[in-house]
Amino acid sequence: MASTHSRNGWVVWLTFAIGLLLSVSPLPQFMEILRPLWLALLLAFWSLNLPHKVGMVTAMCLGLAEDVLYGTLLGQNALILTLITFLVLSLQQRLRMFPMWQQCLVILVIFGLAQLVQLWLSALTGNRQPTLALVLPALVSALLWPWVSFGLRGLRRRYKIN
Amino acid sequence: MGVRLLVLTVLSVALMVVDARFSLLKPVRSQMSLVLMQTYWITDLPQRLYQGVASQFGSRTELVAENEKLKTENLLLQGRMQKLAALTEQNVRLRELLNSSALVNEKVEVAELIGMDPNPFTHRIIINKGERDGVVLGQPVLDARGLMGQVVELMPYTSRVLLLTDTTHSIPVQVNRNGLRAIASGTGNPERLELRHVADTADIKEGDLLVSSGLGQRFPAGYPVATVKEVIHDSGQPFAIVRAVPTAALNRSRYLLLVFSDNRTPEERANDAAQAQEAEDKQNGTAPVIPATVPKPAFVGPPAPAAVPATAAPVATPAKPATHSARPAKPAAAATPAARPATTAPATTRQREE
Numbered sequence: 001m002a003s004t005h006s007r008n009g010w011v012v013w014l015t016f017a018i019g020l021l022l023s024v025s026p027l028p029q030f031m032e033i034l035r036p037l038w039l040a041l042l043l044a045f046w047s048l049n050l051p052h053k054v055g056m057v058t059a060m061c062l063g064l065a066e067d068v069l070y071g072t073l074l075g076q077n078a079l080i081l082t083l084i085t086f087l088v089l090s091l092q093q094r095l096r097m098f099p100m101w102q103q104c105l106v107i108l109v110i111f112g113l114a115q116l117v118q119l120w121l122s123a124l125t126g127n128r129q130p131t132l133a134l135v136l137p138a139l140v141s142a143l144l145w146p147w148v149s150f151g152l153r154g155l156r157r158r159y160k161i162n
Numbered sequence: 163m164g165v166r167l168l169v170l171t172v173l174s175v176a177l178m179v180v181d182a183r184f185s186l187l188k189p190v191r192s193q194m195s196l197v198l199m200q201t202y203w204i205t206d207l208p209q210r211l212y213q214g215v216a217s218q219f220g221s222r223t224e225l226v227a228e229n230e231k232l233k234t235e236n237l238l239l240q241g242r243m244q245k246l247a248a249l250t251e252q253n254v255r256l257r258e259l260l261n262s263s264a265l266v267n268e269k270v271e272v273a274e275l276i277g278m279d280p281n282p283f284t285h286r287i288i289i290n291k292g293e294r295d296g297v298v299l300g301q302p303v304l305d306a307r308g309l310m311g312q313v314v315e316l317m318p319y320t321s322r323v324l325l326l327t328d329t330t331h332s333i334p335v336q337v338n339r340n341g342l343r344a345i346a347s348g349t350g351n352p353e354r355l356e357l358r359h360v361a362d363t364a365d366i367k368e369g370d371l372l373v374s375s376g377l378g379q380r381f382p383a384g385y386p387v388a389t390v391k392e393v394i395h396d397s398g399q400p401f402a403i404v405r406a407v408p409t410a411a412l413n414r415s416r417y418l419l420l421v422f423s424d425n426r427t428p429e430e431r432a433n434d435a436a437q438a439q440e441a442e443d444k445q446n447g448t449a450p451v452i453p454a455t456v457p458k459p460a461f462v463g464p465p466a467p468a469a470v471p472a473t474a475a476p477v478a479t480p481a482k483p484a485t486h487s488a489r490p491a492k493p494a495a496a497a498t499p500a501a502r503p504a505t506t507a508p509a510t511t512r513q514r515e516e
Contacts, residue, residue, distance in 0.1 A: 020198075020201050021201050021204060021205055023280060024201050024202055024205055024277060024280050025205040026205060026206075026209075026277065026278055027280075029282075029413070032280070032282035033282045035280060035282075055166075056163075056166055056167060056170050057166075060170050060173070060174065063174070064194070065194070065198055068191055068194045068195050068198045068199075069198055069199075069201060069202075069280075070279065070280060070281060071279065071286065071314075071315050071322050073177075073178045073181045073182055074177050074178065074180075074181040074187055074190075074191060075173075075174035075175065075176075075177030075178040075181065076174075076178055078174045078177070079170075079171060079174040079175065079178070082167065082170045082171065082174065083167075083171075086163070086167045089163060090163065121178075125178075125182065126330070127283075127284065127329070127330055134283075
C-alpha cells in the first residue's frame, strides 16, 4: 500500500516546477495583468484529486518559493496559497461531484477571495495596487480550469499517480 | 484540518512580520533564491537561444551594414569624447577656483537583464549580477541613455532593480538648463514621470533635460533622467503639473550598467584632485617649489615611493611620481597633514595671542 501511495509522485512535483516557471515567464505588457495563478490552479487540482498527498503544507512551501521569486514578504503568497488549498479541501467532497461549469464558478469565487486577501496584504506592506484589476487573474484562472483539469487528469491516468 | 490552517496561517503571518521588521530571514531568502532564481534564467532561455541563433545565421550584408553603423557611431562618440576631455579639464580647473570637490569618474560594470517582475503593478527587473559580484543595496543602474533605477534586493548571483517609474520611487532631479531642482516620481506608467511640487512660476518648459542632482545621496549627479514632455499650468491647482518621459529605455533595454561610485569623503576627493592636478603641473614642467605631498616622517608605508622622489628630485623623474600620486588610494593620507598646517596654523596663533 505504501508503495502505491508514493507512486510517480515526481510527476506532481514536475508540474509544480513547470507552474513556477510559468508564473515568472515573460508575457507581453497587456497580458501581464491577466497572468493566471498557475500554482494555485495546480494546487487546486492536486489537492482535489490527491488530498492525501498534496495539502496545505505543500501549498505553504510553494508559496514561500513564490515569495522568493516575486520579492514579496516571505509568507505572503504562502498564506494565500494555504488559504486556497484549505478552501478547496474543505469543499473537496462536493467539488468532485460538480459538473465542470460549476467547478469553474467555485474556483472563481475561491481565487477571487484569495486575490482580495492579496490586495489587503499588499496594502498592509505599503504597495497597494491602485485598481481592482487584480481580480482579473482569478477570472482567467477560472476560465482555464477545465483545460488544466482535463490535462492533469490525462497525466494522472497516464502515470497512474495516486 | 482547521487546526492545521490556523497553525500555517500564524506561521506565515509570523514570517511576514519577521521579514518586514528584522533581517533575520535574509540568509534564508538568499539561500532559497540561489536555487529559485534559476527559473528566471530558464524562462529567459528561449530569448537567449533566439539571439544565439540569430547571430549564427545573420547574413553577411546585414553584418557589414551593422559594422558600418557601429563604426560611424563609434566615430561620433570618439569625437564627443575629445571634446569631453577638454571640458572635464576645464571643469576641474573651474571647480578648483571655486574650492569645491572635483567631479569623480565612477566605475561601471555591465549587467544583463534576465527577467521582469511578474507583478504588473510594480516596475522591477532582475539582473544577472548579485552580491558575489560586488553589487550593493541602493546601487544606481543605468542604460546607454540614462538612469534606470536602483538595486533594492540582493541575492547571491542576481539582484532586483526598482525602476524609476515605479509608483513607490522618486528621484531628486535638476533641470539641466538652469539648475532648478525638483523631485521626479514614478507613476506606474513606463513612459511617464511626474515632477512633484513645482511652483507655477518656475522656469521649466517642454523639452528640458532633467539630470540627477545627487541630492538624495543615492544617485550620482549629472546623469540624464528624463525630458520634460508637457507643463500644464492649471490655475485651480497649487502647483504646475509637469510630466516627463524617461530618457532610458526602461522597458526595452537588455544591457544595463551598474555604477560603482566611490565612498570617499569630499575632502579626500578634493585632496586627490589637487594632487592629480599637481602631478600634471609637474609633468608639464611648471613645477611648484613646494610639493603638497610632504611625507610624514612617521609614515613609512606604501606611499614612500611616491613621496620620496617628489621631495628628492622633483624635476628629474616627472613621469613616475605623477602616476603614483595620481592614484587615489593612499597618497590622500599623506596629503592631509600637509594641507592641515595651512588651515590650522592661523587658528592656533590666534589662540596664542589671546
